[in-house]
Amino acid sequence: MIFEPQAKEFFDPTGAPARLTGFRDKVSLMEKTGVDCVLVINFNARFRALTAKAFVDDVLVGRLGIKSLIVGDDFRFGCDRSGNFEFLKQMSIEHAFEIKDHSTFLSNDGRISSTLVRDKLAQGCLTEASALLGWDYSISGKVIHGAKLGRTIGVPTANLQVNGYKSALEGVFQVDLKLRGSTYYGVANIGPKPTRDIHHPNLEVHIFDFDEEIYGEHLTIVFRHWLRAVKKFANIDELKIQIQEDIAQARQLITAERVTR
Numbered sequence: 001m002i003f004e005p006q007a008k009e010f011f012d013p014t015g016a017p018a019r020l021t022g023f024r025d026k027v028s029l030m031e032k033t034g035v036d037c038v039l040v041i042n043f044n045a046r047f048r049a050l051t052a053k054a055f056v057d058d059v060l061v062g063r064l065g066i067k068s069l070i071v072g073d074d075f076r077f078g079c080d081r082s083g084n085f086e087f088l089k090q091m092s093i094e095h096a097f098e099i100k101d102h103s104t105f106l107s108n109d110g111r112i113s114s115t116l117v118r119d120k121l122a123q124g125c126l127t128e129a130s131a132l133l134g135w136d137y138s139i140s141g142k143v144i145h146g147a148k149l150g151r152t153i154g155v156p157t158a159n160l161q162v163n164g165y166k167s168a169l170e171g172v173f174q175v176d177l178k179l180r181g182s183t184y185y186g187v188a189n190i191g192p193k194p195t196r197d198i199h200h201p202n203l204e205v206h207i208f209d210f211d212e213e214i215y216g217e218h219l220t221i222v223f224r225h226w227l228r229a230v231k232k233f234a235n236i237d238e239l240k241i242q243i244q245e246d247i248a249q250a251r252q253l254i255t256a257e258r259v260t261r
Contacts, residue, residue, distance in 0.1 A: 003043040018166035052078025068098040121168040124226030140220040157204040174250035178220035194232035
């Protein structure tokens with residue numbers, strides 16, 4: 001069971017933390033673990049007003065008829081946040097369902113949580129973040145039309161639709177790309193574009209040695225190495241020089257990894 005939007009996004013759309021995954025990626029990851037069905041609940045004003053008891057009585061038991069329930073050890077719910085594992089244990093006796101809590105996973109940095117993963121990503125520690133997640137951090141999306149500036153400076157890019165969600169990453173990265181069952185390599189920029197006075201987040205990628213139209217296709221970007229932070233340049237010429245330096249650094253990293261494999 002997941003909620004859309006997430007509770008913090010409902011209460012504070014601008015201040016909510018960045019998502020680690022978009023909806024499609026989240027469901028795809030669940031499918032890979034063997035989950036058969038995902039229930040998506042619309043977190044709206046009506047749902048927000050439910051008490052913990054009403055959520056159990058009306059949703060879990062009344063509509064779903066649950067026989068077994070697994071929750072995180074810090075899970076809280078209900079308009080008054082009175083719902084927790086102890087409350088669910090009491091309700092499980094009343095309604096005859098099994099209840100289990102999922103114990104906390106620990107790492108050398110402490111409790112593994114979305115906050116810890118976001119911190120690692122913000123620091124550019126992609127290997128550590130991926131180790132905490134159990135999978136290589138990636139973002140997927142549909143390729144959409146952009147301003148096509150890259151074409152005019154010899155570096156065409158594919159722009160991904162990110163649906164307005166905050167990203168846990170910002171900067172320029174060496175990336176792998178999954179497209180049509182094949183793997184490609186490139187450089188991705190995620191975040192604002194201060195040189196062009198674009199301040200909302202964007203995700204675009206230059207794919208090495210690739211020259212095909214892929215608008216409307218689904219692309220997965222796997223983030224491998226942080227190259228640099230987002231920067232405002234004095235003019236387009238300075239930006240062009242930096243992009244070529246980014247490409248050269250990314251190609252060196254790719255070559256080095258191939259040698260060590």
